[in-house]
Amino acid sequence: MEKKTNMLILLKKALDEADAVVIGAGAGLSSAAGMTYSGQRFTDHFQDFADRYGFQDMYSGGFYPFAALEEYWAYWSRFIELNRYCSPPYPVYDDLLELVKNKDYFVITTNVDHQFQKSGFERKRLFYMQGDFGLWQCGVPCHQKTYDNEELVHQMVRRQTACRIPPDLIPTCPLCGKPMRMNLRMDTTFVEDEGWHAAAQRYHQFLRRHQDHKVVFLELGVGWNTPGIIRYPFWQRTKVWPQAVYVSVNLEGTVIPNEIRSKTVSIQDDLRHVITQLRSLDQSSF
Template sequence: MTDLTKVKEWLKDADAVIVTAGNGMAKEEGLDILSEENFDDEYGKVADKYDVHTIGDALDKKFDTWDEQWAFWSQLVNEYSLEYEPSETMLALKELLKDKQYFIATSTFGHFFENAGFNEKRIFNAFGDWTRMQCSSGVNHGQKDDREVVKKYLEGKGEVPKCEDCNSPMELHMPLNANFFPDTDANTRFRWFLTGNEDKKVVVLELGVDETSPQLLDPMVKLVEQFPNWHYVAADLADNDLPDDIQKRSAGFATDSHDMMMKLTK
Protein backbone atom coordinates (compact mmCIF):
# COMPACT_ATOMS: atom_id res chain seq x y z
CA MET A 1 0.00 0.00 0.00
CA THR A 2 1.53 3.27 -1.13
CA ASP A 3 1.79 5.99 1.45
CA LEU A 4 0.18 8.81 -0.47
CA THR A 5 0.93 11.48 2.12
CA LYS A 6 4.62 10.61 1.94
CA VAL A 7 4.72 10.79 -1.86
CA LYS A 8 2.88 14.11 -1.88
CA GLU A 9 5.44 15.43 0.61
CA TRP A 10 8.33 14.36 -1.65
CA LEU A 11 6.74 16.18 -4.55
CA LYS A 12 6.02 19.30 -2.51
CA ASP A 13 9.61 19.45 -1.25
CA ALA A 14 11.23 18.61 -4.58
CA ASP A 15 13.60 21.12 -6.17
CA ALA A 16 13.09 19.34 -9.46
CA VAL A 17 10.84 16.69 -11.00
CA ILE A 18 11.96 14.40 -13.80
CA VAL A 19 9.03 12.89 -15.68
CA THR A 20 9.50 9.72 -17.71
CA ALA A 21 6.59 8.82 -19.95
CA GLY A 22 6.11 5.85 -22.25
CA ASN A 23 3.37 3.80 -23.87
CA GLY A 24 1.07 4.04 -20.87
CA MET A 25 1.01 7.82 -21.14
CA ALA A 26 0.57 7.70 -24.94
CA LYS A 27 -2.57 5.62 -24.37
CA GLU A 28 -3.86 8.24 -21.95
CA GLU A 29 -3.42 10.79 -24.73
CA GLY A 30 -5.42 8.61 -27.12
CA LEU A 31 -2.63 6.87 -29.03
CA ASP A 32 -2.44 3.11 -28.55
CA ILE A 33 -0.07 1.85 -31.24
CA LEU A 34 -0.71 -1.82 -30.41
CA SER A 35 -4.50 -1.71 -30.53
CA GLU A 36 -6.48 -3.21 -33.44
CA GLU A 37 -9.63 -1.35 -32.38
CA ASN A 38 -10.96 0.91 -35.17
CA PHE A 39 -7.79 0.60 -37.26
CA ASP A 40 -9.37 -1.30 -40.16
CA ASP A 41 -12.39 1.03 -40.13
CA GLU A 42 -10.33 4.19 -40.22
CA TYR A 43 -7.47 3.06 -42.42
CA GLY A 44 -9.19 0.38 -44.51
CA LYS A 45 -7.15 0.94 -47.67
CA VAL A 46 -3.84 0.61 -45.87
CA ALA A 47 -5.11 -2.33 -43.78
CA ASP A 48 -6.17 -4.28 -46.90
CA LYS A 49 -3.23 -3.47 -49.10
CA TYR A 50 -0.46 -4.02 -46.56
CA ASP A 51 -2.16 -6.45 -44.16
CA VAL A 52 -1.46 -4.26 -41.15
CA HIS A 53 -4.01 -3.82 -38.38
CA THR A 54 -2.36 -1.61 -35.78
CA ILE A 55 -0.68 1.78 -35.98
CA GLY A 56 2.56 0.17 -34.80
CA ASP A 57 2.55 -2.40 -37.63
CA ALA A 58 1.61 0.24 -40.19
CA LEU A 59 4.46 2.51 -39.06
CA ASP A 60 6.92 -0.37 -39.47
CA LYS A 61 5.71 -1.08 -43.00
CA LYS A 62 7.48 0.33 -46.05
CA PHE A 63 4.74 1.41 -48.48
CA ASP A 64 5.06 1.16 -52.29
CA THR A 65 5.42 4.89 -52.75
CA TRP A 66 6.50 7.85 -50.63
CA ASP A 67 3.25 9.57 -51.58
CA GLU A 68 1.15 6.77 -50.05
CA GLN A 69 3.39 6.82 -47.03
CA TRP A 70 2.97 10.56 -46.48
CA ALA A 71 -0.77 10.43 -47.11
CA PHE A 72 -1.08 7.84 -44.33
CA TRP A 73 1.36 9.53 -41.97
CA SER A 74 -0.52 12.80 -42.45
CA GLN A 75 -3.76 11.19 -41.32
CA LEU A 76 -2.07 9.86 -38.19
CA VAL A 77 -0.25 13.08 -37.31
CA ASN A 78 -3.44 15.03 -37.84
CA GLU A 79 -5.68 12.75 -35.79
CA TYR A 80 -3.36 12.30 -32.82
CA SER A 81 -1.26 15.46 -32.75
CA LEU A 82 -2.81 18.36 -34.69
CA GLU A 83 -6.26 17.65 -33.26
CA TYR A 84 -4.86 16.76 -29.85
CA GLU A 85 -6.65 17.79 -26.68
CA PRO A 86 -4.82 17.20 -23.39
CA SER A 87 -6.24 14.39 -21.24
CA GLU A 88 -7.22 14.77 -17.61
CA THR A 89 -3.92 13.04 -16.75
CA MET A 90 -1.95 15.61 -18.73
CA LEU A 91 -3.80 18.52 -17.13
CA ALA A 92 -3.09 17.07 -13.69
CA LEU A 93 0.59 16.81 -14.57
CA LYS A 94 0.61 20.47 -15.62
CA GLU A 95 -0.94 21.46 -12.32
CA LEU A 96 1.61 19.38 -10.41
CA LEU A 97 4.59 20.90 -12.24
CA LYS A 98 3.42 24.49 -12.53
CA ASP A 99 5.87 25.89 -9.94
CA LYS A 100 8.57 23.28 -10.41
CA GLN A 101 11.80 22.87 -12.29
CA TYR A 102 11.13 19.88 -14.51
CA PHE A 103 12.38 17.82 -17.40
CA ILE A 104 10.32 15.34 -19.38
CA ALA A 105 11.93 12.35 -21.09
CA THR A 106 9.43 10.51 -23.22
CA SER A 107 9.15 7.80 -25.84
CA THR A 108 5.62 8.90 -26.81
CA PHE A 109 6.58 10.71 -30.12
CA GLY A 110 3.11 12.28 -30.54
CA HIS A 111 4.14 15.84 -29.53
CA PHE A 112 1.73 15.59 -26.59
CA PHE A 113 3.76 17.45 -23.98
CA GLU A 114 4.65 20.29 -26.36
CA ASN A 115 1.01 20.58 -27.41
CA ALA A 116 -0.07 20.61 -23.77
CA GLY A 117 2.11 23.68 -23.25
CA PHE A 118 5.19 22.33 -21.49
CA ASN A 119 8.48 24.09 -22.24
CA GLU A 120 9.93 22.55 -25.43
CA LYS A 121 13.44 23.07 -24.06
CA ARG A 122 12.54 20.81 -21.16
CA ILE A 123 11.43 17.80 -23.23
CA PHE A 124 13.55 15.00 -24.67
CA ASN A 125 11.71 12.83 -27.20
CA ALA A 126 13.81 9.65 -26.98
CA PHE A 127 11.95 8.02 -29.90
CA GLY A 128 11.64 11.18 -31.96
CA ASP A 129 8.55 13.19 -32.70
CA TRP A 130 6.31 12.55 -35.70
CA THR A 131 5.51 16.23 -36.13
CA ARG A 132 9.12 16.47 -37.30
CA MET A 133 10.83 14.86 -40.26
CA GLN A 134 14.33 13.76 -41.20
CA CYS A 135 16.20 12.90 -44.38
CA SER A 136 15.71 9.29 -45.50
CA SER A 137 19.18 9.00 -47.07
CA GLY A 138 20.76 7.65 -43.91
CA VAL A 139 22.88 10.78 -43.54
CA ASN A 140 21.99 13.16 -40.73
CA HIS A 141 20.74 16.26 -42.54
CA GLY A 142 18.85 17.57 -39.51
CA GLN A 143 15.15 17.72 -38.75
CA LYS A 144 12.32 19.97 -39.79
CA ASP A 145 8.75 20.58 -38.73
CA ASP A 146 6.39 18.50 -40.93
CA ARG A 147 3.06 20.00 -39.88
CA GLU A 148 2.68 22.12 -43.02
CA VAL A 149 3.30 19.01 -45.16
CA VAL A 150 0.62 17.18 -43.18
CA LYS A 151 -1.89 20.01 -43.67
CA LYS A 152 -1.27 20.05 -47.44
CA TYR A 153 -1.90 16.30 -47.62
CA LEU A 154 -5.15 16.71 -45.73
CA GLU A 155 -6.23 19.35 -48.24
CA GLY A 156 -5.48 16.87 -51.03
CA LYS A 157 -2.56 19.00 -52.25
CA GLY A 158 0.23 17.04 -50.60
CA GLU A 159 3.68 16.61 -52.06
CA VAL A 160 6.43 14.34 -50.77
CA PRO A 161 8.82 16.63 -48.89
CA LYS A 162 12.45 16.54 -50.03
CA CYS A 163 15.69 17.08 -48.15
CA GLU A 164 17.15 20.55 -48.75
CA ASP A 165 20.68 19.12 -48.72
CA CYS A 166 20.42 16.03 -50.92
CA ASN A 167 16.89 16.00 -52.34
CA SER A 168 16.08 12.58 -50.82
CA PRO A 169 12.50 12.10 -49.62
CA MET A 170 11.96 13.09 -46.01
CA GLU A 171 10.48 10.66 -43.48
CA LEU A 172 9.02 10.90 -39.98
CA HIS A 173 11.55 11.62 -37.25
CA MET A 174 11.08 8.26 -35.56
CA PRO A 175 13.18 5.10 -35.21
CA LEU A 176 11.36 3.35 -38.08
CA ASN A 177 14.64 2.12 -39.58
CA ALA A 178 18.38 2.39 -39.00
CA ASN A 179 18.40 6.05 -40.17
CA PHE A 180 17.11 7.48 -36.92
CA PHE A 181 19.21 10.22 -35.37
CA PRO A 182 17.98 11.23 -31.90
CA ASP A 183 17.68 14.89 -31.03
CA THR A 184 21.18 15.34 -29.59
CA ASP A 185 20.54 18.92 -28.40
CA ALA A 186 17.58 17.84 -26.30
CA ASN A 187 19.49 14.81 -25.06
CA THR A 188 22.35 17.09 -23.99
CA ARG A 189 19.92 19.43 -22.19
CA PHE A 190 18.47 16.40 -20.39
CA ARG A 191 21.95 15.20 -19.31
CA TRP A 192 22.81 18.69 -18.03
CA PHE A 193 19.56 18.76 -16.08
CA LEU A 194 20.38 15.41 -14.47
CA THR A 195 23.93 16.49 -13.62
CA GLY A 196 22.82 19.87 -12.30
CA ASN A 197 20.38 18.26 -9.88
CA GLU A 198 22.52 15.43 -8.47
CA ASP A 199 22.65 16.99 -5.00
CA LYS A 200 19.15 18.48 -5.06
CA LYS A 201 15.84 17.00 -3.93
CA VAL A 202 14.49 15.26 -7.00
CA VAL A 203 11.46 13.12 -7.74
CA VAL A 204 11.54 10.87 -10.78
CA LEU A 205 7.89 10.49 -11.76
CA GLU A 206 7.36 7.52 -14.05
CA LEU A 207 4.18 7.60 -16.14
CA GLY A 208 3.55 4.32 -17.92
CA VAL A 209 7.01 3.30 -19.04
CA ASP A 210 7.16 -0.33 -20.13
CA GLU A 211 9.66 -2.69 -21.76
CA THR A 212 9.26 -0.92 -25.12
CA SER A 213 11.34 1.97 -23.79
CA PRO A 214 13.86 0.39 -21.39
CA GLN A 215 16.19 3.40 -21.63
CA LEU A 216 13.66 5.41 -19.62
CA LEU A 217 13.42 2.82 -16.85
CA ASP A 218 16.56 1.10 -15.50
CA PRO A 219 18.96 4.03 -16.02
CA MET A 220 16.60 6.32 -14.07
CA VAL A 221 16.24 3.81 -11.20
CA LYS A 222 20.05 3.55 -11.13
CA LEU A 223 20.35 7.32 -10.73
CA VAL A 224 17.95 7.23 -7.80
CA GLU A 225 20.07 4.47 -6.23
CA GLN A 226 23.12 6.69 -6.70
CA PHE A 227 21.77 10.00 -5.33
CA PRO A 228 20.41 9.88 -1.77
CA ASN A 229 18.12 12.93 -2.15
CA TRP A 230 16.28 11.45 -5.10
CA HIS A 231 12.96 9.58 -5.05
CA TYR A 232 11.35 7.24 -7.55
CA VAL A 233 7.57 7.24 -8.00
CA ALA A 234 6.11 4.84 -10.55
CA ALA A 235 2.59 4.56 -11.92
CA ASP A 236 2.58 1.01 -13.20
CA LEU A 237 5.24 -0.69 -11.06
CA ALA A 238 4.57 -2.15 -7.61
CA ASP A 239 6.74 -1.35 -4.58
CA ASN A 240 8.45 -4.73 -4.77
CA ASP A 241 9.38 -4.20 -8.44
CA LEU A 242 11.77 -1.51 -7.21
CA PRO A 243 15.23 -2.30 -5.79
CA ASP A 244 15.62 -3.04 -2.06
CA ASP A 245 18.11 -0.26 -1.47
CA ILE A 246 15.64 2.47 -2.51
CA GLN A 247 12.48 1.03 -0.93
CA LYS A 248 12.34 3.88 1.60
CA ARG A 249 12.74 6.46 -1.17
CA SER A 250 10.43 4.98 -3.74
CA ALA A 251 6.77 4.21 -4.30
CA GLY A 252 5.04 2.01 -6.84
CA PHE A 253 1.34 2.67 -7.40
CA ALA A 254 0.78 -0.52 -9.44
CA THR A 255 -1.89 1.23 -11.50
CA ASP A 256 -2.01 3.46 -14.59
CA SER A 257 -0.82 7.04 -14.98
CA HIS A 258 -4.35 8.46 -14.89
CA ASP A 259 -5.16 6.86 -11.57
CA MET A 260 -1.83 7.87 -10.05
CA MET A 261 -2.08 11.49 -11.20
CA MET A 262 -5.62 11.78 -9.84
CA LYS A 263 -4.45 10.48 -6.46
CA LEU A 264 -1.47 12.84 -6.41
CA THR A 265 -3.41 15.97 -7.30
CA LYS A 266 -6.56 15.50 -5.21
Protein backbone atom coordinates in the same frame (compact mmCIF):
# COMPACT_ATOMS: atom_id res chain seq x y z
CA MET B 1 -7.12 -0.46 -2.06
CA GLU B 2 -5.64 0.75 1.26
CA LYS B 3 -2.11 0.02 0.05
CA LYS B 4 -2.70 1.98 -3.17
CA THR B 5 -4.10 4.91 -1.19
CA ASN B 6 -1.04 4.89 1.04
CA MET B 7 1.21 4.86 -2.02
CA LEU B 8 -0.67 7.84 -3.48
CA ILE B 9 -0.22 9.76 -0.24
CA LEU B 10 3.50 8.93 -0.18
CA LEU B 11 3.82 10.06 -3.80
CA LYS B 12 2.01 13.34 -3.15
CA LYS B 13 4.19 13.99 -0.12
CA ALA B 14 7.36 13.26 -2.10
CA LEU B 15 6.29 15.67 -4.85
CA ASP B 16 5.39 18.39 -2.33
CA GLU B 17 8.75 18.10 -0.58
CA ALA B 18 10.88 17.75 -3.71
CA ASP B 19 13.35 20.39 -4.83
CA ALA B 20 13.16 18.98 -8.35
CA VAL B 21 11.16 16.45 -10.35
CA VAL B 22 12.52 14.44 -13.26
CA ILE B 23 9.67 13.00 -15.32
CA GLY B 24 10.47 9.95 -17.42
CA ALA B 25 7.54 9.22 -19.71
CA GLY B 26 6.80 6.24 -21.92
CA ALA B 27 4.00 5.14 -24.20
CA GLY B 28 1.72 4.30 -21.28
CA LEU B 29 1.27 7.99 -20.52
CA SER B 30 -0.10 8.78 -23.97
CA SER B 31 -2.25 5.64 -23.86
CA ALA B 32 -3.75 6.88 -20.59
CA ALA B 33 -4.54 10.16 -22.35
CA GLY B 34 -6.50 8.20 -24.95
CA MET B 35 -3.85 8.20 -27.67
CA THR B 36 -4.45 4.53 -28.42
CA TYR B 37 -3.53 2.86 -31.72
CA SER B 38 -6.31 0.27 -31.92
CA GLY B 39 -10.02 -0.22 -31.38
CA GLN B 40 -12.53 2.54 -32.10
CA ARG B 41 -9.88 5.20 -32.58
CA PHE B 42 -8.30 3.13 -35.36
CA THR B 43 -11.55 2.25 -37.13
CA ASP B 44 -12.80 5.86 -36.91
CA HIS B 45 -9.78 7.14 -38.84
CA PHE B 46 -8.30 4.20 -40.79
CA GLN B 47 -11.11 1.88 -41.82
CA ASP B 48 -10.36 2.46 -45.51
CA PHE B 49 -6.73 1.41 -44.95
CA ALA B 50 -7.87 -1.63 -42.94
CA ASP B 51 -10.21 -2.68 -45.76
CA ARG B 52 -7.58 -2.20 -48.45
CA TYR B 53 -4.44 -3.53 -46.74
CA GLY B 54 -5.72 -5.80 -43.98
CA PHE B 55 -3.94 -4.42 -40.90
CA GLN B 56 -6.09 -3.79 -37.82
CA ASP B 57 -4.22 -1.18 -35.79
CA MET B 58 -2.07 1.89 -36.37
CA TYR B 59 1.09 0.26 -35.05
CA SER B 60 0.89 -2.54 -37.62
CA GLY B 61 0.17 0.02 -40.33
CA GLY B 62 3.46 1.71 -39.55
CA PHE B 63 5.29 -1.43 -40.67
CA TYR B 64 3.17 -2.23 -43.71
CA PRO B 65 5.26 -2.55 -46.93
CA PHE B 66 3.36 -0.07 -49.07
CA ALA B 67 4.16 -0.51 -52.76
CA ALA B 68 4.32 3.21 -53.55
CA LEU B 69 5.32 6.37 -51.74
CA GLU B 70 1.91 7.83 -52.56
CA GLU B 71 0.34 5.11 -50.39
CA TYR B 72 3.03 5.29 -47.71
CA TRP B 73 2.58 9.03 -47.19
CA ALA B 74 -1.21 8.82 -47.37
CA TYR B 75 -1.08 6.53 -44.34
CA TRP B 76 1.63 8.36 -42.46
CA SER B 77 0.24 11.84 -43.02
CA ARG B 78 -3.08 10.78 -41.53
CA PHE B 79 -1.27 9.05 -38.67
CA ILE B 80 0.88 12.11 -37.96
CA GLU B 81 -2.04 14.53 -38.10
CA LEU B 82 -4.05 12.43 -35.66
CA ASN B 83 -1.26 11.57 -33.22
CA ARG B 84 0.87 14.71 -33.37
CA TYR B 85 -1.36 17.66 -34.22
CA CYS B 86 -4.67 16.66 -32.58
CA SER B 87 -5.28 16.93 -28.84
CA PRO B 88 -5.76 13.71 -26.84
CA PRO B 89 -9.22 12.66 -25.62
CA TYR B 90 -8.28 13.00 -21.92
CA PRO B 91 -6.37 15.88 -20.24
CA VAL B 92 -3.75 13.65 -18.60
CA TYR B 93 -0.84 15.83 -19.73
CA ASP B 94 -2.61 19.00 -18.57
CA ASP B 95 -3.28 17.46 -15.16
CA LEU B 96 0.32 16.29 -14.88
CA LEU B 97 1.54 19.82 -15.57
CA GLU B 98 -0.66 21.10 -12.73
CA LEU B 99 1.15 18.72 -10.38
CA VAL B 100 4.67 19.91 -11.25
CA LYS B 101 4.34 23.43 -12.69
CA ASN B 102 5.55 25.07 -9.46
CA LYS B 103 8.53 22.75 -9.20
CA ASP B 104 11.89 22.79 -10.96
CA TYR B 105 11.13 19.95 -13.38
CA PHE B 106 12.55 18.31 -16.47
CA VAL B 107 11.05 15.73 -18.83
CA ILE B 108 12.85 12.98 -20.71
CA THR B 109 10.54 10.93 -22.88
CA THR B 110 10.62 8.20 -25.49
CA ASN B 111 7.24 9.43 -26.75
CA VAL B 112 7.31 11.21 -30.10
CA ASP B 113 3.82 12.71 -30.15
CA HIS B 114 4.78 16.14 -28.72
CA GLN B 115 1.95 16.12 -26.17
CA PHE B 116 4.07 17.65 -23.40
CA GLN B 117 4.71 20.83 -25.32
CA LYS B 118 1.13 20.96 -26.64
CA SER B 119 -0.10 20.85 -23.03
CA GLY B 120 2.05 23.76 -21.91
CA PHE B 121 5.23 22.18 -20.57
CA GLU B 122 8.14 24.52 -21.21
CA ARG B 123 10.10 23.57 -24.29
CA LYS B 124 13.44 24.17 -22.56
CA ARG B 125 12.49 21.49 -20.01
CA LEU B 126 11.81 18.73 -22.56
CA PHE B 127 14.08 16.13 -24.13
CA TYR B 128 12.44 14.05 -26.87
CA MET B 129 15.05 11.32 -26.92
CA GLN B 130 13.59 9.25 -29.78
CA GLY B 131 12.48 11.97 -32.20
CA ASP B 132 9.26 13.74 -33.10
CA PHE B 133 6.36 12.87 -35.42
CA GLY B 134 6.36 16.55 -36.38
CA LEU B 135 9.82 16.42 -37.95
CA TRP B 136 11.18 14.90 -41.14
CA GLN B 137 14.76 14.20 -42.13
CA CYS B 138 16.61 13.06 -45.20
CA GLY B 139 16.24 9.29 -45.49
CA VAL B 140 19.93 8.78 -46.32
CA PRO B 141 20.66 11.05 -44.38
CA CYS B 142 22.92 13.35 -46.31
CA HIS B 143 22.96 16.03 -43.58
CA GLN B 144 22.10 16.42 -39.90
CA LYS B 145 19.04 18.65 -40.07
CA THR B 146 15.31 18.15 -39.48
CA TYR B 147 12.31 19.85 -41.06
CA ASP B 148 8.89 20.80 -39.70
CA ASN B 149 6.17 18.86 -41.51
CA GLU B 150 2.87 20.33 -40.27
CA GLU B 151 1.80 22.29 -43.35
CA LEU B 152 2.62 19.49 -45.81
CA VAL B 153 1.02 16.83 -43.60
CA HIS B 154 -2.27 18.73 -43.56
CA GLN B 155 -2.10 19.10 -47.36
CA MET B 156 -1.51 15.35 -47.74
CA VAL B 157 -4.54 14.55 -45.59
CA ARG B 158 -6.81 16.99 -47.41
CA ARG B 159 -5.77 15.91 -50.91
CA GLN B 160 -5.53 12.12 -50.54
CA THR B 161 -8.00 9.83 -52.30
CA ALA B 162 -8.23 6.03 -52.38
CA CYS B 163 -5.40 5.82 -49.80
CA ARG B 164 -2.98 7.75 -52.00
CA ILE B 165 -1.60 11.29 -52.07
CA PRO B 166 -0.81 13.18 -55.31
CA PRO B 167 2.79 12.56 -56.46
CA ASP B 168 3.64 16.27 -56.20
CA LEU B 169 3.26 16.08 -52.39
CA ILE B 170 5.89 13.35 -51.85
CA PRO B 171 8.57 14.97 -49.64
CA THR B 172 12.15 14.87 -50.86
CA CYS B 173 15.41 16.07 -49.34
CA PRO B 174 16.12 19.69 -50.37
CA LEU B 175 19.85 18.87 -50.72
CA CYS B 176 20.16 15.42 -52.32
CA GLY B 177 16.63 14.87 -53.64
CA LYS B 178 16.22 11.47 -51.95
CA PRO B 179 12.96 10.61 -50.14
CA MET B 180 12.43 12.08 -46.70
CA ARG B 181 11.30 10.01 -43.70
CA MET B 182 10.16 10.59 -40.14
CA ASN B 183 12.71 11.75 -37.61
CA LEU B 184 12.30 8.65 -35.43
CA ARG B 185 15.04 6.53 -33.88
CA MET B 186 14.51 3.33 -35.87
CA ASP B 187 18.11 2.65 -36.92
CA THR B 188 21.53 4.30 -37.24
CA THR B 189 20.23 6.86 -39.76
CA PHE B 190 18.37 8.82 -37.05
CA VAL B 191 19.33 12.50 -37.21
CA GLU B 192 20.28 14.14 -33.91
CA ASP B 193 20.04 17.78 -34.96
CA GLU B 194 21.09 20.93 -33.09
CA GLY B 195 17.81 21.02 -31.16
CA TRP B 196 18.27 17.41 -30.03
CA HIS B 197 21.79 18.06 -28.75
CA ALA B 198 20.76 21.29 -27.01
CA ALA B 199 17.95 19.45 -25.19
CA ALA B 200 20.32 16.65 -24.17
CA GLN B 201 22.76 19.19 -22.77
CA ARG B 202 20.01 20.97 -20.78
CA TYR B 203 18.88 17.64 -19.35
CA HIS B 204 22.34 16.65 -18.14
CA GLN B 205 22.94 20.14 -16.72
CA PHE B 206 19.67 19.83 -14.81
CA LEU B 207 20.76 16.49 -13.34
CA ARG B 208 24.18 17.82 -12.31
CA ARG B 209 22.55 20.84 -10.67
CA HIS B 210 20.25 18.72 -8.50
CA GLN B 211 22.28 15.63 -7.61
CA ASP B 212 22.54 16.68 -3.94
CA HIS B 213 18.93 17.85 -3.64
CA LYS B 214 15.59 16.20 -2.93
CA VAL B 215 14.73 14.79 -6.34
CA VAL B 216 11.77 12.67 -7.40
CA PHE B 217 12.42 10.46 -10.42
CA LEU B 218 8.85 10.11 -11.65
CA GLU B 219 8.60 7.23 -14.14
CA LEU B 220 5.24 7.19 -15.95
CA GLY B 221 4.05 4.47 -18.31
CA VAL B 222 7.53 3.19 -19.17
CA GLY B 223 7.82 -0.36 -20.51
CA TRP B 224 10.73 -2.66 -21.29
CA ASN B 225 11.43 -1.75 -24.92
CA THR B 226 14.22 0.72 -24.11
CA PRO B 227 14.91 0.52 -20.34
CA GLY B 228 18.37 2.01 -20.81
CA ILE B 229 16.92 5.43 -21.64
CA ILE B 230 14.76 6.10 -18.57
CA ARG B 231 14.36 3.19 -16.15
CA TYR B 232 17.93 2.03 -15.59
CA PRO B 233 19.38 5.56 -15.25
CA PHE B 234 16.58 6.44 -12.81
CA TRP B 235 17.41 3.35 -10.72
CA GLN B 236 21.13 4.12 -10.73
CA ARG B 237 20.72 7.76 -9.68
CA THR B 238 18.20 6.86 -7.00
CA LYS B 239 20.74 4.40 -5.59
CA VAL B 240 23.64 6.87 -5.39
CA TRP B 241 21.86 10.18 -4.80
CA PRO B 242 21.24 10.40 -1.03
CA GLN B 243 17.92 12.29 -1.19
CA ALA B 244 16.44 10.83 -4.37
CA VAL B 245 13.10 9.01 -4.54
CA TYR B 246 12.12 6.72 -7.40
CA VAL B 247 8.46 6.52 -8.40
CA SER B 248 6.97 4.06 -10.87
CA VAL B 249 3.37 4.37 -12.06
CA ASN B 250 2.54 1.69 -14.58
CA LEU B 251 -0.55 -0.32 -15.45
CA GLU B 252 1.56 -3.49 -15.67
CA GLY B 253 3.73 -2.80 -12.63
CA THR B 254 7.51 -3.13 -12.58
CA VAL B 255 10.40 -4.83 -10.81
CA ILE B 256 12.05 -2.80 -8.05
CA PRO B 257 15.73 -3.48 -7.26
CA ASN B 258 16.36 -4.32 -3.61
CA GLU B 259 18.99 -1.58 -3.38
CA ILE B 260 16.37 1.17 -3.84
CA ARG B 261 13.24 -0.49 -2.44
CA SER B 262 13.24 1.74 0.65
CA LYS B 263 13.41 4.81 -1.60
CA THR B 264 10.68 3.71 -4.01
CA VAL B 265 6.98 4.37 -4.46
CA SER B 266 5.44 1.89 -6.91
CA ILE B 267 1.82 2.10 -8.07
CA GLN B 268 0.28 -0.42 -10.45
CA ASP B 269 -2.75 1.37 -11.86
CA ASP B 270 -4.07 3.36 -14.79
CA LEU B 271 -2.13 6.61 -15.06
CA ARG B 272 -5.20 8.70 -15.77
CA HIS B 273 -6.78 7.57 -12.50
CA VAL B 274 -3.58 8.07 -10.52
CA ILE B 275 -2.97 11.61 -11.78
CA THR B 276 -6.61 12.54 -11.18
CA GLN B 277 -6.44 11.19 -7.63
CA LEU B 278 -3.16 12.99 -6.95
CA ARG B 279 -4.72 16.29 -7.88
CA SER B 280 -7.53 15.67 -5.40
CA LEU B 281 -5.14 15.16 -2.49
CA ASP B 282 -3.94 18.00 -0.26
CA GLN B 283 -1.68 18.37 2.74
CA SER B 284 -4.50 17.41 5.15
CA SER B 285 -4.09 13.84 3.89
CA PHE B 286 -0.81 13.41 5.70
